[in-house]
Amino acid sequence: MRIPTLIILLVAGSFFIQAQTDADKVRATISKNDIEAHIYFLASDELRGRATGSPEIDIAASYLANHLRRFGVKPAGDDGSYYQQVKLEKVSPPESIEMTMKNLNLSEFINLKVSNMEFEGDAIFLGYGTEDDFKSHDVKGKLVLVLGGQEGETEMMQSYRAGRKKRDLANSGGAVALVEIVNLSDSEKGRMAHHFNEPRVTLGAKDEEPEFAHLWGIPQVDTDLSKLKKGTGKTALLSIRGISTENMGSKNVLGYLEGSDPELKDEFIVYSAHYDHVGVGKPNAEMDSIYNGARDNAVGTVTVLNAAENIAKYPTKRSSLFIFFTGEEKGLLGSQYFVENPTIALDRVVYCFNSDNGGYNDTTKTTIVGLNRTTAGKHFIDAAKEFGLTAIDDPAPEQGLFDRSDNVHFAKKGVPAPTYSMGFNAFDEEITKYYHQVTDNPNTLNYDYLYKFFQSYVLSARLIANDPERPFWTEGDKYYEAGKKLYAKKKEEATILD
Ligand SMILES: [Zn+2]
Incomplete structure (x- = not known):
């Protein structure tokens, strides 16, 4: 074989064995059709607005558990199941x-x-x-x-x-x-x-x-x-x-995947979203009474499903815990129950990447409530850019959104925990038109935008889970001290806390 040919073959070979990037892996599993199918199912009239305590929300729970099973995600609930029973009381x-x-x-x-x-x-x-x-x-x-x-x-x-x-x-x-x-x-x-x-x-x-x-x-x-x-x-x-x-029965749905790195797999990233919504109410002028909750929070639920499918196929260095919370709309109850009764010790959870959505009014953006409050901010920015979007921080701090979703229960315990949302640059009429309204239907969503939005979520997840540097609160944050306390006993390995 002549030398130039050999060189050509070597160059070509190295091209083919070159490792896939995280972005390639994201592109390989996220599908627009799958996104639509999940959202149209979860936000269908048949699920009647997924009210906590209703029979229909249990159908959603079963759907989520069995998708985790299909992806090869292991159960992380009670007694080897995908469910954590959350005992609620209706007063x-x-x-x-x-x-x-x-x-x-x-x-x-x-x-x-x-x-x-x-x-x-x-x-x-x-x-x-x-x-x-x-x-x-x-x-x-x-x-x-x-x-x-x-x-x-x-x-x-x-x-x-x-x-x-x-x-x-x-x-x-x-x-x-x-x-x-x-x-x-x-x-x-x-x-x-x-x-x-x-x-x-x-x-x-x-x-x-x-x-x-x-x-x-x-x-x-x-x-x-x-x-x-x-x-x-x-x-x-x-x-x-x-x-x-x-008494009222309800369930969190949970699954986990082990990380691929012998050291980092001891650390868990939580990917969470609430899957409940507000159910059925008074009919509007068009006689629609079902609060479908497509944005809030079928979208968030599906971001977590997408992350589970992707990480099951292409493991990340850190381990993953996927959680779908019940009772968010009743006062963040499912997440409160979880942090009080965690199925994986909370000091092993180094990050909670929550997803919750009220609505969107800017399809060029992803809005991360708490973008600059943790050291992982750069990953959200890079991930959004990869798919042609711009990551921005909470544009309406007066709404107190950071402390109004499930992430706050993790934050209070010290776990760095932002919330990933669809792009919004103000809490305006475009948001309130759908927010907690019967109009929040799956056919009112822009799926070309969502395709980019979901890819950006899953890439953010991969970048955080593969980063050798452990993410933490930005210095001076109101939950910074809680974080130091939570991870204090792991001090020798947690250099970020020194
Ligand atoms: Zn809501």
């Missing part, structure tokens, strides 16, 4: 709330926190209920009555925020109940009642929790509040009756 609102106290007539209540109780005893009025007010008065065993908000700041949201602090003060002082006098317009009343006076789903009361009620009482128009004098005690009667609880 009905009280049938009646009555409060009697001289010179005060509260006609309606907002139940911020209630349990059945029959209280007859001392009540004390503490003005706006400042820290000083609580410090200078004994509230133990008493009903504490305060005005909502603060001096000069009695708008509803201000009152709501101020109320949390007052509740803590009343609780730690040993009060039996906190009643805030709040004036609300009819529409505000409607909004608050819709949120707090409807049946609620919870993880179940912890036995050690003492009985405590926190109410907003709306005074009758002719009530003269000037008769209330700070620090004065009166006898009051508070009767809360007819709250009933009902």
Whole structure:
């Protein structure tokens, strides 16, 4: 063989045996048709909006579990199954709330926190209920009555925020109940009642929790509040009756894959998304009553399915834990249950790559809520670029989105945990048109965009999972210290924490 031919063959050979890049591996498994099929199924009318506790959400759970099985992902739930049972309680609102106290007539209540109780005893009025007010008065065993908000700041949201602090003060002082006098317009009343006076789903009361009620009482128009004098005690009667609880079964769906690197496989990356939505509601003008939840969060669910399929075929260095959460729309319950009862020790989880979606209004972008809050930010930027997109950070920090999805439970424990979302550059009408509306249907999505969006998610996943450097919180982040604490005992190997 002549030398030039040999060279040509060697060059050609090295081309063919050249390792596939992560981007090549992503292109090899992500299919637009598959994406459409998954989303059209999960967001179909037949699944009736995947409400937590409904029979239809269990069909979605089975679909997800059996796709994990098909990909070769191993079960990571209870007793060798793909399911983690999440025991929930459905709590009905009280049938009646009555409060009697001289010179005060509260006609309606907002139940911020209630349990059945029959209280007859001392009540004390503490003005706006400042820290000083609580410090200078004994509230133990008493009903504490305060005005909502603060001096000069009695708008509803201000009152709501101020109320949390007052509740803590009343609780730690040993009060039996906190009643805030709040004036609300009819529409505000409607909004608050819709949120707090409807049946609620919870993880179940912890036995050690003492009985405590926190109410907003709306005074009758002719009530003269000037008769209330700070620090004065009166006898009051508070009767809360007819709250009933009902057990409700629900499931997180989980699977794992072992990493390919002998060292890094001890570290897990969580890929998570909630698969529940809000179910069925009042019909709109077109008589549609099903909240299909295509964006929220069939899209996120399918990003995780796509990552599972891809990593099963092309293992990453770090291990993977795929989790589909239940109960997000009921208050992030599935993720809370998981971090309290993890099936893999949380200090082995080095990152949580969550995906949740309200909507999108920019098909040139991916929006990562918390892009710059972890050291993995560069991977999201590179991955988006590979598929012609631009990764941007949360454009609406005032919405507090970082702390409003399942990632926050991981963050609070110290696990770096951003949320990956479709491109949005403002919380505008294009978002609210679909966000928690019956219009969030699969046929209103742009699948050419989603194809790039999904590829970008899976490539981000691969880059993080293969990076020899372990991702962590950016210094100074509000969860940075929690992270240091969580991984402290692994200090010798976790150089990033030094
Ligand atoms: Zn939602």
